[in-house]
Amino acid sequence: MKAAIFKGKGRIVVEERPKPEVDAPTDAIVRVVLACVCGSDLWFYRGISDLAHGGVGHEFIGVVDSVGADVSTVKAGDFVIAPFAYSDGTCENCENGFQTACLHGGFFGQGGDGDGGQAEFVRVPHADGTLVPVPGTGFSDETLASLLALTDVMATGFHAAVSAEVEAGDTVAVVGDGAVGLSGVLAARMVGAKRIIVLGSTHEDRHALAREWGATDIIDVRGGAAVQALMDLTGGYGADAVLECVGTAASVKTAFAIARPGSIVGRVGVPHDVALDAEGTFYRNVGMRGGPAPARAYQPELLRAVLAGEINPGRVFDLTVDLDDIAEGYAAMDERRSIKALVKVSDLEESA
Ligand SMILES: [Zn+2]
Ligand SMILES: [Zn+2]
Incomplete structure (x- = not known):
């Protein structure tokens, strides 16, 4: 599969990487439909904060490709949004609504060998606690962009x-x-x-x-x-x-x-x-x-508001690039030519 790889200050390169596989029984593999570049990605891109070279990106929506044996709330073919952090949904911090402090959680796109969301596929640990299925079909590009905005911004x-x-x-x-x-x-x-x-x-x-x-x-x-x-x-x-x-x-x-x-x-x-x-x-x-937003805590309410047409947070995206051209998305945001860049990875209906 193709994945955006951070290779040092100012360098984002799209490379072939092994497609991730279910590792733990609580994992899901998600085929990414849309991803985006985050303002916080610019910190490592600009060399202001350190990040191990490797897979990046923590904002993505997509279709479940496969699930581990213990996953019960999503199944292959489901359209899902993810928060920028994964969490089990069961520890006391999750139950208190601070999933970004989950005792067994973590953040996507931390470089190194880990998974990033700026890729064709991403492994999602603790799929039951992390992923939120999106009901319905036939979404407009505007609605998809707004669903993507719920992953973080x-x-x-x-x-x-x-x-x-x-x-x-x-x-x-x-x-x-x-x-x-x-x-x-x-x-x-x-x-x-x-x-x-x-x-x-x-x-x-x-x-x-x-x-x-x-x-x-x-x-x-x-x-x-x-x-x-x-x-x-x-x-x-x-x-x-x-x-x-x-x-x-x-x-x-x-x-x-x-x-x-x-x-x-x-x-x-x-x-x-x-x-x-x-x-x-x-x-x-x-x-x-x-602090880091417990996006997972807010996503059900924000998802309802997007699908009801009450909010259109996807309007923050003012640039669209394909995954192959993601380096331009980083550069445009770095140079303030773009507020936020949306990255098209695959078609939602591909697996339907
Ligand atoms: Zn972000
Ligand atoms: Zn937890």
């Missing part, structure tokens, strides 16, 4: 809103207008935010999607000027809830500076070289929650 934006305890009527600030920040806007609207203020870039296309998804105000300056702009919009109080969707030192600093006393910063941007201001947040009673 939309679930992550939703987790930011849940972590920040967004409530109906809130004024919500979203730091970042990348794919996750935009998804955070959509999530805040789903939860009933009254006002959604985006602190982002100067990219007009991102502003347009943010406004379509419910953003009421957009601040496109940075640092102290952004903090001042938000304070001006909120009568000097700050936001009722803040979604930190970037993870840089500057964005985290801004997030805490614009949080109203007593509010919570919901953070889903993977922190890189971030130092938290323990004293400043202490005196303003500002809390912090968040």
